[in-house]
Amino acid sequence: MPVITADNLTKVFRVQQKEPGVLGAVKALFKPHHKEKTAVHDVSFSIEPGEIVGYIGVNGAGKSTTIKMLTGILQPTAGQIRVLGRDPHRERVANAQKIGVVFGQRTQLWWDLALIESLNMVARIYEVPPARYKELLAQFAETLDLGELLSVPIRSMSLGQKMRAELAATLIHEPEIVYLDEPTIGLDLLVKERIRAFIKEQNREKGTTIILTTHDLGDIEELCQRVMIIDSGKLIYDGPLAVIKDRFGKYREISFETAGSTSSRQTVSYNTLTPPAASEIVNHEDRRLVVRFDRTQTSASKVAAAIMNQIEVLDFSLAEPDLSMVVKQIYQGALQEDGASER
Numbered sequence: 001m002p003v004i005t006a007d008n009l010t011k012v013f014r015v016q017q018k019e020p021g022v023l024g025a026v027k028a029l030f031k032p033h034h035k036e037k038t039a040v041h042d043v044s045f046s047i048e049p050g051e052i053v054g055y056i057g058v059n060g061a062g063k064s065t066t067i068k069m070l071t072g073i074l075q076p077t078a079g080q081i082r083v084l085g086r087d088p089h090r091e092r093v094a095n096a097q098k099i100g101v102v103f104g105q106r107t108q109l110w111w112d113l114a115l116i117e118s119l120n121m122v123a124r125i126y127e128v129p130p131a132r133y134k135e136l137l138a139q140f141a142e143t144l145d146l147g148e149l150l151s152v153p154i155r156s157m158s159l160g161q162k163m164r165a166e167l168a169a170t171l172i173h174e175p176e177i178v179y180l181d182e183p184t185i186g187l188d189l190l191v192k193e194r195i196r197a198f199i200k201e202q203n204r205e206k207g208t209t210i211i212l213t214t215h216d217l218g219d220i221e222e223l224c225q226r227v228m229i230i231d232s233g234k235l236i237y238d239g240p241l242a243v244i245k246d247r248f249g250k251y252r253e254i255s256f257e258t259a260g261s262t263s264s265r266q267t268v269s270y271n272t273l274t275p276p277a278a279s280e281i282v283n284h285e286d287r288r289l290v291v292r293f294d295r296t297q298t299s300a301s302k303v304a305a306a307i308m309n310q311i312e313v314l315d316f317s318l319a320e321p322d323l324s325m326v327v328k329q330i331y332q333g334a335l336q337e338d339g340a341s342e343r
């Protein structure tokens, strides 16, 4: 049974148009002129318990608008949402008990309270049993490294500290579904790693369902098996991460460890090496050669054989397709050209 279903979800915003200048402002006051903006257009999907789904797309694609509808903050213009059997907008209070939301761009905590006071408040509001609260607090303090932060007021925390605090407060009532809207935005690599580890742990240990929007493909690689891609309000892909990587990772790279070196008297100089068909040498240094090939035109084994014919190779490995290249291709319209979305 899915925990979330969205059927033909659409959100249209009415935005007031205004001509520039004072006159424009006055005109708009008397005769407002509206324009409609479809932020989310006929989107359908369903999510099973325990999934971690990455929701990606360029700026303005409609990710946050979708999340706001799923959490009940916004009412859809058309379509239906069911979250744990409820309409999240109409049954907001009941829905709120079961979910957690983090918006990376702003904090929901009490600005002047020390973190521990905030957590105590949240635990009381959600009626977390005291013994359970104590356990969770110890667990979160450990994974999120909150120890020294507990006595610090939110207002004096750094961005990374605030985000760790935010996650703790959001998950202390053990919600079944957690929506994370850019939880790692602006954070350094170590804090990102900590946050990813925490998300994984919650998912693994409690089966928490997680919907994650992000521009950081590292988050996706690390956490999600499934991705949904939204483009101009439309869902253009919904399926396994591995499939898009495979289908759109047009270029692959093979690294060779070679016996000879260009600088020594040894055998072949890389400079005289002829790249095999549909491939190019992207990097060569002492004892290492990287060849990129178009996998729609040739294969790893053909490329490897052609290289090994020319120089002595000790070892070689095929690199995983680079997700950022794949996603760039998709954002640039590769899916439409391909004519096949996985819906």
Ligand SMILES: Nc1ncnc2c1ncn2[C@@H]1O[C@H](COP(=O)(O)OP(=O)(O)OP(=O)(O)O)[C@@H](O)[C@H]1O
Binding pocket: 013, 014, 015, 037, 038, 039, 057, 058, 059, 060, 061, 062, 063, 064, 065, 066
């Ligand atoms: N309250 C609103 N009123 C009018 N238009 C809005 C409103 N909220 C969002 N939009 C518009 O809807 C579209 C989708 O916005 P949304 O915030 O969902 O994008 P996003 O995918 O989250 O982008 P980002 O990656 O920049 O966070 C944008 O064109 C945005 O300007």
Ligand SMILES: [Mg+2]
Binding pocket: 063, 064, 065, 181
């Ligand atoms: Mg957004």
